[in-house]
Amino acid sequence: MKRYLEGITPVTVEEEVSTRLEVSDHLRKHEGPVLLNRITGYPGWRIIGNICTSKKVFADILEVPDDRLLDTLVESISSPTKYNKASEAGFLQNEFNAPDIIKKIPLVMYYPEKERYYTSATIFLALDPDTGRQNASFHRMMHLGKNRFSVRLVPRDLFNFYKKNQQNGQDTRVVVICGVHPAVSLAAATSYPNLDELELANTFLKGSLKCLDMGGIDVPVDSEVVMVGRLLHDEVADEGPFVDITGTWDKVRQEPIFEVEKLYMQDDPIWQVILPGWTEHRLLMGMTQEPRILNIVRNSVPSVKDVVLTRGGVGWLHAVISIQKRHEGEGKNAGLAALSAHPSLKRVIVVDDDIDVNNSESVEWALATRLRPDEGVAFVKGARSSSLDPSSAGMGVATKWIIDATIPLDRDRRDFEKVEGSWS
Ligand SMILES: Cc1cc2nc3c(=O)[nH]c(=O)nc-3n(C[C@H](O)[C@H](O)[C@H](O)COP(=O)(O)O)c2cc1C
Structure with a gap:
């Protein structure tokens, strides 16, 4: 030391x-x-x-x-x-x-x-x-x-x-x-x-x-x-x-x-x-899961770019993943792979690779402008949950959710890209 x-x-x-x-x-x-x-x-x-x-x-x-x-x-x-x-x-x-x-x-x-x-x-x-x-x-x-x-x-x-x-x-x-x-x-x-x-x-x-x-x-x-x-x-x-x-x-x-x-x-x-409960505790716990998630998501979506377990998600329960989407459906595949890579995960948001996963405003911007909830949100019921999540404590299982906020491939990408010099 x-x-x-x-x-x-x-x-x-x-x-x-x-x-x-x-x-x-x-x-x-x-x-x-x-x-x-x-x-x-x-x-x-x-x-x-x-x-x-x-x-x-x-x-x-x-x-x-x-x-x-x-x-x-x-x-x-x-x-x-x-x-x-x-x-x-x-x-x-x-x-x-x-x-x-x-x-x-x-x-x-x-x-x-x-x-x-x-x-x-x-x-x-x-x-x-x-x-x-x-x-x-x-x-x-x-x-x-x-x-x-x-x-x-x-x-x-x-x-x-x-x-x-x-x-x-x-x-x-x-x-x-x-x-x-x-x-x-x-x-x-x-x-x-x-x-x-x-x-x-x-x-x-x-x-x-x-x-x-x-x-x-x-x-x-x-x-x-x-x-x-x-x-x-x-x-x-x-x-x-x-x-x-x-x-x-x-x-x-x-x-x-x-x-x-x-x-x-x-x-x-x-x-x-x-x-306990502060930055160092969350960072050490979560940081080591990120390489595992990256590795496992990469198996099904090779173009995955970045992974973070978010600060607000206590460095453990919520992830954001960016991918360079090549095939329709890869957003959901990335989400499913992440949920199985880190079984404590409760929610995963998947965004395109122009979004900074470390910037929560940027991620919310993707949700606001790219997500159609009826198509993009999926629930997985009855999956093993984290013992740390008070909302499912004692039950052992919980509903997980995937939010795929990637741009549909059949749409013109230019409609979704942030204009240079606009709101940041
Ligand atoms: C700061 C910190 C505190 C932890 N406290 C505990 C704990 O009290 N009990 C526990 O079982 N795991 C605790 N963990 C998690 C384990 O150390 C961690 O998941 C470890 O990787 C388990 O390793 P293993 O799979 O090789 O057994 C803690 C992790 C960190 C970073």
Whole structure:
């Protein structure tokens, strides 16, 4: 983490800040990185947040212009590379056995009223019990007291590992890291079958990732904090409520317990936070779905140009796709492909390639001037829905919709094109 921080200039806050609600107040005031240098009750600690609040951060890391970012992500995901192993790591300097975590780490409470002390930027490293493949994924953790947390596990890779081990009466060994290079964060946020996310991070970092083998699990050596322990197979606890990317309270669930056996940290450690429901949270979640959507839409509509999960659609539920339409009906095909590529998607708008998908006014202009709703809007009933969408919460299925706002091919395109110098 510190290697990355040397190259950026975060806003720094010198006044003493409490972990209870004050950290989040400071993060809300700024769009970019914020470094809090004095934390009440935690001498020597600093807290950083808002690291990944724009796609530019990743275009800079990958050294590509902004308009090449999506294609570069697609290429990187298909070419993960083996990272180098290290024999030592800075975090080994400070080691604690089964500590009371909140006495050692400045866990943060982000929202008043209902919330508890949470980690929001913690990445779990674990091995598939069948294949030995390593997985990395973000999971928030709610502090339960002492060395225990409840962990939100959405049914994906780590959840599957946990279930397989549980069936065999075994705990799941995990290493949890916090305070990492944004390339590691972006890789950990991806969800592709059989992908080793640290190998993807190594591709993002042009081969410079170094990892220490900790009992068979590889751990990036510049992680600020490392917790080694187990997800217990025979105990669950309340997790939540927590503010998710929708900006609404996610409900309380019974979730697995993580018991920390060893805690390691760098000298002068920096604790990383992601403000729940804010830009960084939505961007990291959604950005990694865009290459997947692009890839799958490209299979049926090769002329697809751009994809975005929109800010207003919480970076997760609404997409806009631009295509260069060659055959009538391709707008709907693109929409259907997108809905299956990202099952949490609720609505997809398909526009022609002269429309900027990142500009919501431009997209609305396309709807206003090109869409005939009776023809262009299609509903797909009874499809699997996002657990995050309050309107379908608990049902598991929802109605999805496609809006095809592309110009019909049998019409004169010039009737629809924006006149140079007109309203913009
Ligand atoms: C900031 C952030 C927080 C996340 N929090 C959780 C979480 O608490 N629980 C969860 O299951 N997934 C969470 N996710 C999603 C997973 O990390 C992500 O989908 C991951 O790619 C799953 O990977 P996998 O398919 O390799 O298991 C979060 C993602 C981000 C970017």
